[in-house]
Each structure stands twice: as structure tokens, then as C-alpha cells.
Amino acid sequence: MRIVIAGGHGRIALRLERLLAGRGDEVAGIIRSGGQAADLRDAGAEPLLLDLESASVEEVAEVLRGADAAVFAAGxxxxxxxxxKETVDRAAAVLFADAAVRAGVRRHVVVSAMGADPAHPGDEVFDAYLRAKGAADAYVRSLDALDWTVLRPGRLADGPGTGLVRLEARTGRGEIPRDDVAAVLAELVDTSATAGLTLELIGGSTPVPVAVKSVAGN
Known part of the structure; x- marks a missing residue:
């Protein structure tokens, strides 16, 4: 399976790249700086140099062609x-989705944020972030040409993952290690039965594969 990840040098993306490469997938990560390439290669991923804030739909589609799945993990x-927040968290996510449609890559997984809502009130930067994420999610979910899944993790932590999560349409607030977010994304990428779902994720008591199978069966 070939998977292309937008935001390939992010803290979740690098973890995901290691997991996917480790299980034998062909992984590529989109980065905006050549100085990040070595970290992607160390993670087992092919670096693709492209600035999603200035690229055209066709330029992004070109790097997506031939992929089996696309993951938007940029921010x-x-x-x-x-x-x-507007140019990356919203506009780049919309661009990436449009490019996936043009390239014929149906499986599309989005790393969003808990509380994302295009109508979220407030004047702080984090409020703008939640509005941008919410608007991007709404756009992706409107595209019938994509088999999309939107993942909304809770408060992110850098401690070691536990492999135990709570993954549901609504979980309530909570913390989740980035390791576990990456593990859930790796499962979601090739679990097409989760297409059409928007899922919240926090730490819990269910092993990651079981949690993903459970939501896929609902």
C-alpha cells in the first residue's frame, strides 16, 4: 500500500511514517523544507518537497497519483x-482533498481536532484554529469522491503510548499520546469500513485494533 502524508515532518506524521514503513507499506511525506528530508528518510518515508500554502491543485495531485491512501496531518x-490557521489548517486541507479527488485517491484520512467547528465563537488564535479545522472537515465530508474518515484527538501528549484508547463519535475531553494517535491512524488508513465517520479519540482501555474494528462495525 502506498500512503502519502501531508505535513510529513509533524510529530504525529513522523510516528505514523515509522509505523507504516515498519509494516511494509510504501510511505511518502510532503514537507515544505529540504532540511526536514533526513528525518523522513530515518522514519522510512520518501520526502516530497512541496509547499501546500502555494502549490496548485495539479501539483499536489501529481504527488498523490498512484497512492492508495492520503492522510492530512499538516498544521x-x-x-x-x-x-x-486559515492558510494551512483550512486552505491546505481543502487543497489536499481536491488534489486527492483529481488524482483518484479515494481513501482519505484527516487529522482534525476535538471541538473543531466552522461556527466556533471567539477571537483568540485557538478559536480561529477550531474554526479553520471545522471548515476543512465540513468541506472534506461534502466530497462524495472521497472515502473519508475524520479523526479528532483530544489533548495531545508526548509521553509513551499505551496502545489503549477510547475511539467513538463522542468521547468527551481527555488526553491522548501522539504515539497512540499514530497507531489509530495506521489502522484507519486500511480500514475502509470507517469511511464516512468523524471520530473522537482519547486515552482509554480498548486496544487500538479492537477500537477501530468496533467503530467500523457500527
């Missing part, structure tokens, strides 16, 4: 202002 990141 403006902490410290960025409201403008980049």
Missing part, C-alpha cells in the same frame, strides 16, 4: 497566528 503549529 500551522503552535506559535502561528490566525492567518496561518
Amino acid at each position: 500551522a503549529g503552535p506559535g502561528s497566528g490566525a492567518a496561518r
